[in-house]
Amino acid sequence: xxxxxxxxxxxxxxGAAAAGAFDRRLLAPMMLGSVLNPVNSSIISVSLVPIxxxxxxxxxxxxxxxxxxxxATAIGQPVVGRLIDLYGPRRLFLAGTTLTGIAGLIGLLxxxxxxxxxxxxxxxxxxxxxxxxxxxxxxxEARRTGKDSPAGVLATLAIANxxxxxxxxxxxxxxxxxGGWRSTFAVNLPLAAAGLLLGALRLPKASHEERAAAxxxxxxxxGMALFGAMLVxxxxxxxxxxxxxxxxxxxxxxAAAGFAVRELRVAEPFIDLRVFGGNVPLLLTYxxxxxxxxxxxxxxxGYTQWLQDGRGLTASQAGLAQLPMFLTGIAVSTxxxxxxxxxxxxLVGGVGQIVGCALLLLLQPHSAVWLLIVVALxxxxxxxxxxxxxxxxxxxxxxxxxxxxxxGLLRTFLYLGAMVAACANGxxxxxxxxxxxLHGLAWFMLAITGLCLALTLVDRSLGRIGSEDSSSAR
Numbered sequence: 221x222x223x224x225x226x227x228x229x230x231x232x233x234x235g236a237a238a239a240g241a242f243d244r245r246l247l248a249p250m251m252l253g254s255v256l257n258p259v260n261s262s263i264i265s266v267s268l269v270p271i272x273x274x275x276x277x278x279x280x281x282x283x284x285x286x287x288x289x290x291x292a293t294a295i296g297q298p299v300v301g302r303l304i305d306l307y308g309p310r311r312l313f314l315a316g317t318t319l320t321g322i323a324g325l326i327g328l329l330x331x332x333x334x335x336x337x338x339x340x341x342x343x344x345x346x347x348x349x350x351x352x353x354x355x356x357x358x359x360x361e362a363r364r365t366g367k368d369s370p371a372g373v374l375a376t377l378a379i380a381n382x383x384x385x386x387x388x389x390x391x392x393x394x395x396x397x398x399g400g401w402r403s404t405f406a407v408n409l410p411l412a413a414a415g416l417l418l419g420a421l422r423l424p425k426a427s428h429e430e431r432a433a434a435x436x437x438x439x440x441x442x443g444m445a446l447f448g449a450m451l452v453x454x455x456x457x458x459x460x461x462x463x464x465x466x467x468x469x470x471x472x473x474x475a476a477a478g479f480a481v482r483e484l485r486v487a488e489p490f491i492d493l494r495v496f497g498g499n500v501p502l503l504l505t506y507x508x509x510x511x512x513x514x515x516x517x518x519x520x521x522g523y524t525q526w527l528q529d530g531r532g533l534t535a536s537q538a539g540l541a542q543l544p545m546f547l548t549g550i551a552v553s554t555x556x557x558x559x560x561x562x563x564x565x566x567l568v569g570g571v572g573q574i575v576g577c578a579l580l581l582l583l584q585p586h587s588a589v590w591l592l593i594v595v596a597l598x599x600x601x602x603x604x605x606x607x608x609x610x611x612x613x614x615x616x617x618x619x620x621x622x623x624x625x626x627x628g629l630l631r632t633f634l635y636l637g638a639m640v641a642a643c644a645n646g647x648x649x650x651x652x653x654x655x656x657x658l659h660g661l662a663w664f665m666l667a668i669t670g671l672c673l674a675l676t677l678v679d680r681s682l683g684r685i686g687s688e689d690s691s692s693a694r
Contacts, residue, residue, distance in 0.1 A: 242361050242373060249418040250357060253313055253350025254377055255384040256320055256411060257293060257631075260343055261517075261638070262388025263395075263404045264289075265524040266535045269653075270401045275333045279525065279649045283459070286521060286642040288337045290635035291455050292344025295448045297635070301352035301628025302490055303439075305621070309353035310423040314416060319346030321412030327405025339405060348628070350415075353423075355627035359620055375608060379553045387546050389524055393539025443490035446479035451636075458643040491625065501681040502617040502626070506633045508566065509610050511672035512602075513637030514644070515573050515665045519599055522645045522661045523580070525653035527592070530585055544593050548600025553608055563682040565609035569602035570673040576602070577669065580662035585655055610634075616685050 264285055272282045304312050323343035330336045358373050395403040450472050457468035483489040527538040556565060576598040582591065610630060618626035644664055649657040676682065 241365065245422045246357050246361070247373075247376070249313065249415065249422050250350075250354040250377065251380040252411070252415050252418060253317070254354045255380050256317070256350050256408075256415070257289075257344075257347035258381045259384040259388050259391075259411075260289065260347060260408070261286075262384070262520060263392040263407070264340075265521050266389050266392040266396060266528075266539045267401045267404045268521070268525060269528045270396060270535055271333070271336065274401065277333050278651050279653060280646040281333065283642045283646040284333075284337050285340050286517075286645075287455055287459060287639050288340040289344040290638040290642070291451060292341045293348055294451055294632045294635040294639070296345045296348035297352065297628035297631040298447070298491060298625050299444050299628070300348040301356075301625035302622075304349065304352050304356050305623070305625055306439075308424070309349070309356050310419065310425055312349040313353045313419045313423055316346050316349030317412045317415035317419060319343075320408050320415070322346070324405050324408030324412065327408075328402050330402075330405075336405075343408065346412075351631055352623075352625070352628040355615070355623050357423075358615070359623040363620075375553065375558055377611065379550060381607060389520075389542040390539040390546070393534075393536035397534075397536045438488055440482070440486055440488060440490035443479060443482045443486065446475050446482060447490065450475035450479055454636075455639050458640060459646070461643075491629070492622065499617060499619075501679065502614065504675060504679050504681075505610060505613040505617060506629060508672055508675055509630055509633040510637045510640075511668050511675070512569075512573075512606050512610070513634040514640050514668045515577070515672075516603065516606075517638040517641035518644055518661055518665050519576070519580075521641065522649070522653070522658065523595075525645070525649065526583075526655070526658045529653035530655045530658060531583075531587065531592070532585070541592050542596055544596040545600035545603060548597050549603035552601055552604025556605060556608065562609035562613050562685050563676070565605040566676045566682065567673070569605035569609065570669055570676060572598060572601035572605070573669040574666060574673070577662045577665040580665075581659055583655065583658060613682070613685060617681075 268279070268282045268285065271285065272278065300312055300316070319342055323339045323346055326339035326342060327336060330339055354377055358377075361373075391407075392404050395407065399406075453468045453472035453475060457465055457472070480493060483491055483493045524538050524542065527533045527541055528535060533541065559565075576595060579591075579595045579598060583595070614626055614630045615623075644661060645653075648660040648664070
């Protein structure tokens with residue numbers, strides 16, 4: 221279904237010669253690779269309560285199942301993205317899908333919560349390659365064809381991610397009802413097998429010239445290590461922000477300073493801070509991605525847990541309660557996907573998040589089902605708009621020679637927001653996901669989305685995206 225949608229969205233009026241058209245054989249591995257992380261991000265939301273019951277773990281401990289995946293992904297995305305820039309997407313894509321299958325097997329057999337957390341770490345690294353590989357392929361196809369009009373393909377990528385991210389909770393609820401929470405890990409086995417097959421058959425091999433050029437580049441391993449140390453220290457503190465853990469922010473600051481010094485001095489930096497420092501619009505896009513994802517993931521995990529603990533729904537029912545958001549998000553993405561402009565999408569999406577957060581304040585333990593449906597419908601609007609807008613912004617703002625790592629950094633900031641969201645859920649909920657905790661989260665989300673709207677309003681550079689090629693995107 222997604223591949224057929226991609227073909228419709230990428231079709232040009234009047235047709236195009238095969239040599240000058242986007243290679244549609246790439247669509248299937250691109251879509252599958254890019255959705256591996258979102259499906260595992262969202263499917264776990266309905267698994268947290270049954271996993272906690274199985275191992276006697278409160279939400280503050282099961283939150284590590286969320287944070288572990290995002291920590292690994294936040295570190296791995298720009299690392300793998302840089303490797304894709306150097307070596308091409310094929311080898312990294314195949315290695316990542318292999319790790320995804322291994323993670324599914326670990327989760328299926330895990331004897332305790334610690335093993336499940338380890339599975340999520342492996343899964344985070346395994347799902348790193350799909351999205352930056354897809355963005356790399358879109359840019360390389362634009363160079364090959366000479367037609368820099370990726371709105372249809374970018375829209376398809378966003379719709380694929382939107383589909384599985386919102387389909388994850390109902391799918392997870394169905395799988396738990398059929399085979400227990402372990403089935404939400406086992407689903408990665410067939411997905412990894414399909415990814416390996418499609419990647420081997422359809423992704424292009426690096427040319428001799430590309431392999432020769434890559435050999436001349438020295439990887440910035442020290443920069444990668446400092447980047448990882450910075451993120452690990454940050455997450456460990458956010459998970460338990462206590463005064464006796466003061467050394468963690470200090471370690472983070474030291475690692476950040478070392479990382480900055482290293483990247484400014486080395487000839488081939490892991491992340492070229494000089495390029496990003498001169499690209500304020502891209503930095504603002506990353507900041508918005510962080511803020512938006514805090515709100516999105518607080519809702520995805522916090523609201524879903526409240527539906528089970530606070531409202532008394534089963535895992536399957538909680539998953540189905542998210543279905544209206546899935547349908548709305550897909551409809552909105554499909555209607556607006558061909559428009560490259562991003563400013564309007566961000567503004568409307570921000571207002572939608574504010575309205576949704578306000579509705580959360582109305583929820584009570586016995587709230588009517590229709591109100592739950594309205595909440596999901598409202599949150600579906602920003603889900604369908606904002607991710608597509610951020611993706612388009614990075615495509616137009618990033619250095620084309622660093623598209624893989626720039627796309628990876630977008631996901632890094634999204635997952636930093638997800639880690640903040642996991643910490644917020646643990647802090648506001650405590651022993652169980654009650655209504656008071658949900659209302660506290662709603663006020664927290666309102667503050668974050670208000671800040672994001674302010675960043676969008678003051679960023680005039682957003683108005684230029686899509687203004688030149690809007691006619692061709694229709």
